[in-house]
Amino acid sequence: MWREFARRMRPAGLDPAAAQPVYGLAEATLAVTFPPPGEVAEPLVLDRAALGRGVAVDTVAGAGALELMDVGLPVAGCAVRIVDDGGAELGDRRVGHILVRGPQLARGYHGLPGASAEVFSDGWLRTGDLGFLREGRLCVTGRHKDVLFLNGRTFHAPDLEAVAAATPGLPPGAPAVVGSTDPVTGGERVVVVVPWARPPREAAEVLERVAARVREALLHDDVRVLALAPGAFPRTTSGKLQRQRLRERFEAGRLGAGPVGRSSGGTEALPPVRAEAPRSRGAAEQVVREVWARVLGRAAGTIGLHEPFGSLGGTSLKAME
Structure with a gap:
């Protein structure tokens, strides 16, 4: 800026x-x-x-x-x-x-x-x-x-907001990032709210790209992305973003449509990973894709050849699996 x-x-x-x-x-x-x-x-x-x-x-x-x-x-x-x-x-x-x-x-x-x-x-x-x-x-x-604590590391909300804002296809405006503890699992959820007055039909693809970018930056899988009208972001009288109020509205279920990014791609039944050694590069790539699909809980067909593990929801713990 x-x-x-x-x-x-x-x-x-x-x-x-x-x-x-x-x-x-x-x-x-x-x-x-x-x-x-x-x-x-x-x-x-x-x-x-x-x-x-x-x-x-x-x-x-x-x-x-x-x-x-x-x-x-x-x-x-x-x-x-x-x-x-x-x-x-x-x-x-x-x-x-x-x-x-x-x-x-x-x-x-x-x-x-x-x-x-x-x-x-x-x-x-x-x-x-x-x-x-x-x-x-x-x-x-x-x-x-405004700090998020994930897996023993510290992340600053403005830095993650810059990562989200750089996603191609987003309309102008500053996203907001907040952390929220899941009341059932105790896990940490990262919530990205992007300003988008009238999201078009293809907006879901853009929001998924936002989630992928933030997941890769964090190496954390639970990233939720929502679109919100710019005027609906809670702010102080001087125009400063009120992240605490945004977090409270998310936890109360008052941020509109359901989020994108938690489990995109589907979780269709996966075949067992083949035990025999692959005999070609293509076969080796397919074995890796199937392993990633099983660990990440998503369809193998949604995992591209050049997609980073982190952007798909991979974490250091999942890498150990």
Whole structure:
């Protein structure tokens, strides 16, 4: 988005250094971190899998990468630190909770002593955001309440929303991703809601491609995708997406038509996998297809020769089967 904004504004004469990514909070009277004046912003390219393990590792652009913006250094008199769930300070490039201290902080929330005690403690503001420090500069990875925990890894909703939005065939608009625990099985469901006012007949194929992309990024099989009119996304008065309300509506069954992506392709009766060694490449491919079909619980005919295991719903545990 940053790169596209700069590209579109360049013909109008906007100086690339005129607009900068910064970090601020109402509780901190806005300013927390700013880049040096005149600096031209460049996205950080990070390894998605490493970030899921809580470590920011530089990489090159590609399928396994994501981009985040560096939001600069703490303003004068302000301090920023990153801590783990227990409050211990983390080192450089380790993802954790962002805490802020400085003379610009509020004393608390008016008339809300309970909320104030939870957020303001020992002179530090617990922002509710996650991020890491890189040579003293802050990078925000997302909101703590918008994080999905799957198979021992951490995923940030905005990153998965970018993966979904890049699916060919989707109309313009930003998808939303939330996690939801299945009340029966206890398993984690990943719900992708895409803005689509009047989905055409072929929309199911596009939504299945969204599910495949997100499954591959997560290596998690339970991904549900739904289309929702853009105006039906719950938002705050300032236009921010309310993922918690979206999750509640999904769990209450109030998000419209049934989701696409959980068990696409059918589960017709499968023949036993042949015991004899295949004698040709084609026979070997068919044996692999039949094994995948059995493990993934889907029709063998729906598994293409070049489809990634993850996009079909494969996980590390299913690979062991």
